[in-house]
Amino acid sequence: MTHPHLPVAQPDLGGNELAYVSQAIQEGWISSTGRFLTRFEADFARFCGTRHALACANGTVAIHLLLLGLGIGPGDEVIVPAFTYVASANAVTYTGARPVLVDSEPVTWNIDANKVEAAITPRTKAIMAVHLYGHPAPMTALLDIGRRHGILVIEDAAEAHGAKVEGKTVGGLGLAATFSFYGNKILTTGEGGMVTTNDDELAARMRQFRGQGMDPERRYWFPIVGYNYRMTNLAAALGCAQLERAGGLIAHRLRIARGYHDRLAPHADRLGLQLASEAPWASSVHWLSCIRVPAAKRDSLMAFLAEHQIETRPFFPPMHRLPMYSDPSFRQGRPLPVAEELGDTGINLPTYTALGEADLDRICQAVIAGLAR
Ligand SMILES: Cc1ncc(COP(=O)(O)O)c(C=O)c1O
Structure with missing residues (x-):
């Protein structure tokens, strides 16, 4: 008897996904504004317990956007687990900063908090906690290290939508967090990403970087080099349907x-x-x-x-x-x-x-x- 092929991953699109994407098409909102985008950001912020959620093109640019918003760049270092997906380190490299690789611990496979302090230098600006394969990184210990050394702690939660540390949902544990909605993720929009934060000024800076750097007070005036890192309303329509079933x-x-x-x-x-x-x-x-x-x-x-x-x-x-x-x-x-x-x-x-x-x-x-x- 031949058995059917079992893939590693397969999206579950069995809820309102088709209906919402169809609505977005029927209404003609297929680009980077629309009611599904507004709703997806609001719903995702609520899901993470944060004030802000910024939808973007994928989980890699979500990290880049966050690092840009934090002003991280050449001469800076960001501590990253050596065992992670390549996007965590690459996004640091995009900014001109350097990823500093720290070893993992063998039980949960996340960054070893006991090895982080030895890697801190005067150039260290942030510690990136990555919640690998859905298991949260040791946030309590990392936040304590961050506080003692005056270093920001951010979360790469690409793989961990809804995971919790001491009952608190990832995404709102550090200064800010990033997510991926790639097709194999727990919640998917095909390609997509999100940054969550409670920091109003950081959210405003990231919003500007996401939209080509356009001045929020003056349309089509671009005072900084920005990016087109926006999500489409079509992707957000998928995201709304996925989040209903999280x-x-x-x-x-x-x-x-x-x-x-x-x-x-x-x-x-x-x-x-x-x-x-x-x-x-x-x-x-x-x-x-x-x-x-x-x-x-x-x-x-x-x-x-x-x-x-x-x-x-x-x-x-x-x-x-x-x-x-x-x-x-x-x-x-x-x-x-x-x-x-x-x-x-x-x-x-x-x-x-x-x-x-x-x-x-x-x-x-x-x-x-x-x-x-
Ligand atoms: C830990 C981690 N960070 C970042 C990313 C990048 O996300 P994306 O593939 O949406 O760019 C992924 C996933 O694919 C990931 O697993």
Whole structure:
């Protein structure tokens, strides 16, 4: 019997998505103004508990916009986890500032707060907390470090819509946060991003940068070099429909994470398997369900799963293994052993609403068989 192909990710567009996009088209508002944009920003700000939410073209430019709004540029440093998606570091590079890479911790796979202070220099302007795979970064410890050293703390929450730290939703924990709505994210607009903040002046600066730098008091007067980083009303229409169902979309991520855990945990020790764990202070939204396996077996397990029509993805390579961040100065000459180990051992498993219990059975049986070979 041939089994259907199971992708890593698949959007769930089963609510009002089609109706809202159709309305936007019928009403003729397809560009970067319109009622869905206004509503999406207001609804997303409420979702995060912040005063402002600025929709933009994607999660990468959301970070760039935030760094521009903070005035970060040449001569500055931003602390970033070595183990992250490349956009976190690249957005720092766009501004002319330098990302300084810090190692991760092995349990939640986020930046190791105990290693952050050693990386602070007189040039450090901000710490970027990245909430990886849906598990929040150690915000309480990072905010404490930021306060003691007079350094801003920002969140890259691209992968963690709705995750919580001590009961508080990400997006409003630091000075500002950024999100991605790429097609594989928990909430999607196809391509899209958002910046959230409670800071009125920062929001105003980012709004200006987002719209070509146009003077808010004088139309078609451009006193600064700005960008076109706007979201379309069509994308926002998708976003409104997704946000209506945020609770249900997140519940499916938790169901799938639990489904993998229940099936794989009994075999973990025997097979050298490590499952995702949640810190006591955190509520993860499990954007992608993940496992870690012995490095020597990782790629062959992925090939075995592919033969069984199960798509997987390896964990992100740590930034210092990429050509542009390989110079030891990006890590202040320090080794980053945990980030390297994560990059060598992690696998993202299929995670999306339509994944049923029989699919989870099939994937887990294949994982166990593949590792036991
Ligand atoms: C941690 C992280 N930061 C930033 C981004 C960039 O978002 P986008 O792909 O929407 O530009 C992503 C995702 O794709 C991400 O996972």
